[in-house]
Amino acid sequence: MHSGDGSTATQTPGWYQGGAPGKRTQPQASQQQAGQQQYTPEQLAQLEQSYREPAAGPGDTGRMSYNDVIGKTVMTLLLVVVGAAVGWNVPALMLPGAIVGLVLGLVNAFKREPSPVLILLYAAAQGLFLGGISGVFEQMWPGIAVQAVLATLCVFAVTLALFASGKWRVTAKSMKIFMVAMIGYAAFSLVNLFLMLFGVTDAMFGLRGEFPLLGLGIGLLAVFLAAFSLVMDFTSITQGVKAGAPQKYSWSAAFGLTVTLVWLYVEILRILAILRGSD
Numbered sequence: 083m084h085s086g087d088g089s090t091a092t093q094t095p096g097w098y099q100g101g102a103p104g105k106r107t108q109p110q111a112s113q114q115q116a117g118q119q120q121y122t123p124e125q126l127a128q129l130e131q132s133y134r135e136p137a138a139g140p141g142d143t144g145r146m147s148y149n150d151v152i153g154k155t156v157m158t159l160l161l162v163v164v165g166a167a168v169g170w171n172v173p174a175l176m177l178p179g180a181i182v183g184l185v186l187g188l189v190n191a192f193k194r195e196p197s198p199v200l201i202l203l204y205a206a207a208q209g210l211f212l213g214g215i216s217g218v219f220e221q222m223w224p225g226i227a228v229q230a231v232l233a234t235l236c237v238f239a240v241t242l243a244l245f246a247s248g249k250w251r252v253t254a255k256s257m258k259i260f261m262v263a264m265i266g267y268a269a270f271s272l273v274n275l276f277l278m279l280f281g282v283t284d285a286m287f288g289l290r291g292e293f294p295l296l297g298l299g300i301g302l303l304a305v306f307l308a309a310f311s312l313v314m315d316f317t318s319i320t321q322g323v324k325a326g327a328p329q330k331y332s333w334s335a336a337f338g339l340t341v342t343l344v345w346l347y348v349e350i351l352r353i354l355a356i357l358r359g360s361d
Contacts, residue, residue, distance in 0.1 A: 146331050
């Protein structure tokens with residue numbers, strides 16, 4: 083039968099309740115009501131307050147968010163700028179910064195778990211290298227550092243706008259082309275480095291400087307590859323946020339963006355130096 087409050091009261095036969103046949107005890111619905119939890123006014127107020135609070139965001143649940151990536155990327159880039167300021171005034175730190183930055187870059191790239199300390203040290207070391215080489219080039223071609231910074235920001239902004247609008251996406255075909263182009267670029271860079279080390283060419287940028295048109299072509303290819311790397315970084319970040327990746331991987335995203343931006347700046351700086359040097 084149904085009780086007055088809408089709950090269902092089920093009565094068992096008298097022989098099961100332990101009394102004489104036909105004798106009934108208190109209905110179970112009353113027993114259930116007696117066992118229900120009673121909330122105090124303070125507890126009810128707390129429950130109501132919790133219902134009114136906004137839903138937990140990615141930061142509250144330990145998940146990666148765009149704000150996390152932006153904050154950590156700004157942190158690494160600020161360290162790059164600080165290191166660059168030191169390297170600009172102490173050019174002798176350029177070579178140590180390049181070596182340490184290369185080693186830490188490889189270590190961070192192959193680590194399974196991101197290390198915030200190593201990523202920040204990488205940013206500082208790369209800053210020393212960028213500041214040193216920018217200062218040297220600035221003495222040779224005044225204004226070139228500002229031009230390189232502005233060009234880097236422009237490429238970054240245009241790439242981000244194209245990605246956000248959906249006009250530039252990573253596809254399986256584009257990835258294959260990118261990998262072939264990267265292998266070719268890496269092979270040329272190694273050959274060019276060996277030619278410079280063994281004195282086959284004494285130009286500042288090796289074959290790039292000796293043959294300016296070749297240098298400009300390789301440089302433009304490298305800028306395009308760096309821009310595509312940015313698209314890959316943006317894609318990885320978007321997928322990580324949507325998949326609810328752990329918050330610690332926002333450091334990996336910041337590291338990837340920093341590596342790409344450093345590469346992009348160096349390539350643009352080299353293109354400008356080739357153009358200014360051929361005047």
